[in-house]
Amino acid sequence: MSTPTSVYAEMTPNPEVMKFVADRPLIEGNAQAEFYSKSECAGHSSLAEELFNFPFVTGVFISGGFVSITKDDSLGWEMIAMQMREYIQQWLTEHPVAVEKVPPPKTAPAPSxxxxxxxxxxxxxxxxxxxxxxxxxxxxxxxxxxxxxxxxxxxxxxxxxxxxxxxxxxxxxxxxxxxxxxxxxxxxxxxxxxxxxxxxxxxxxxxxx
Incomplete structure (x- = not known):
């Protein structure tokens, strides 16, 4: 069953991170989900798991009604933001649940x-x-x-x-x-x-x- 969902992209103070805001909650209550590899997503978030199929994605953070995506420096957001927005919007329309099981908090990888x-x-x-x-x-x-x-x-x-x-x-x-x-x-x-x-x-x- 599809769930029509609208998504818009929003810049953040971090030049490597784009925030994609949906018109519905993506995770329960005040819970948050953070992932730094596709393997970490298994059993927790099908959405995050799919996002890591994009070669430039290095991190996914889901909270409330938004998902923040961290990319590497191989491409600028001006080249991929629209593609990511459309992909996330379509995925959320086809899948009612973005986070199946909230993972325990984790420490981010050491920055370069x-x-x-x-x-x-x-x-x-x-x-x-x-x-x-x-x-x-x-x-x-x-x-x-x-x-x-x-x-x-x-x-x-x-x-x-x-x-x-x-x-x-x-x-x-x-x-x-x-x-x-x-x-x-x-x-x-x-x-x-x-x-x-x-x-x-x-x-x-x-x-x-």
Missing amino acids: SETAASAGEPLVTLDDSDIVPTEHDEAISALLEEFVRPAVESDGGAIDFRAFINGTVHVRLRGACAGCPSSTATLKDGIERLLTSKLDVVKSVVAST
Whole structure:
């Protein structure tokens, strides 16, 4: 049974990522799905699995009513955006479910040296064993959810609170935000300024694995 669906393409601050917005939800609630290879998609998202058949696709992020696609530098979006929009629209019209099973969160592959340089500060490596819950976690998460998440999602990305350690808030950037050249400005001028102004215990914000 077909489900007529309209899709439009939207640029993001990350030049390698395009956001494709549908007129219906693609995943349940606040869930998100992120993939960096076709093999990761099996059993989770048929849409993402099909998108990796395009040789230039290196990442797929699905949240709410949009899918963000990360490409390599072999082609410019001006050459492929229309093709991708039409393909996604047709696929969604023919398939009612884009994500069959939400995968567990994962860490993005390490960016290339060129990408890391353009994005500014390198990622801080944070193991799960480093994370210890604190009394401030709930307040930090609430601020990120209310003030940051909507803006980040509008750019085709996502932000996850990882930990609060010695005055530093560790967050994970996903989707269009991962490796974005403007991510450092977003962290320091936006998120860090917000959290330090609201919570005296917060001194800095960094992007972590």
